[in-house]
Amino acid sequence: MSESPYRGASGAGPRVVVGLSGSPGSLAALHRAVAEARSRSAGLLAVLAWEPPPEEFAHRRTPLPPRPFDWEQEARERLRAALRAAFGADAPPGMPDFRAGTGRGPAGYVLVKAAARGEDLLVVGTGSRGLLPRALRGSVARYCVAHAACPVLAVPPSRLPAGV
Secondary structure, eight states, X not given: OOSOXXXXXXXXXXXXXXXXXXXXXXXXXXXXXHHHHHHHTOEEEEEEEEOOOHHHHHHTTSSSOOOOOOHHHHHHHHHHHHHHHHHSSSSOTTOSSEEEEEEESOHHXXXXXXXXXXXXXXXXXXXXXXXXXXXXXXXXXXXXXXXXXXXXXXXXXXXSOTTO
């Protein structure tokens, strides 16, 4: 959905908003979000945040810039791939009020903006990055906990090895 992820799954009523990147931690968060949405009779909104790399802006000033790359389209393809990895289809089974979309910006900011209503529940994966990546980029889950206007559920990654 390149349509705005901020309109909500159904537009009204309770929603569960989940951050999705395709990582094992975000897939665990997606499955937990489905369970939360079912138990609350809420809509489900899956959001994948994206940003063009910093070098994209530098290329615009060169005399012969390279052909532009469609970062938003690439993000939509990653979103579809993540949903296929999680469910085998583009919608979780038994979720009639499900939407998925992309948002441009830092992941924490995009997710907090998507889950802007007090009755929303924001579900994020905690990831398992090392100290250096976390220090350089920060934690999306920590940002969401600090800035969200709604409750935030931080889901740890699965302890099962990939592919099991």
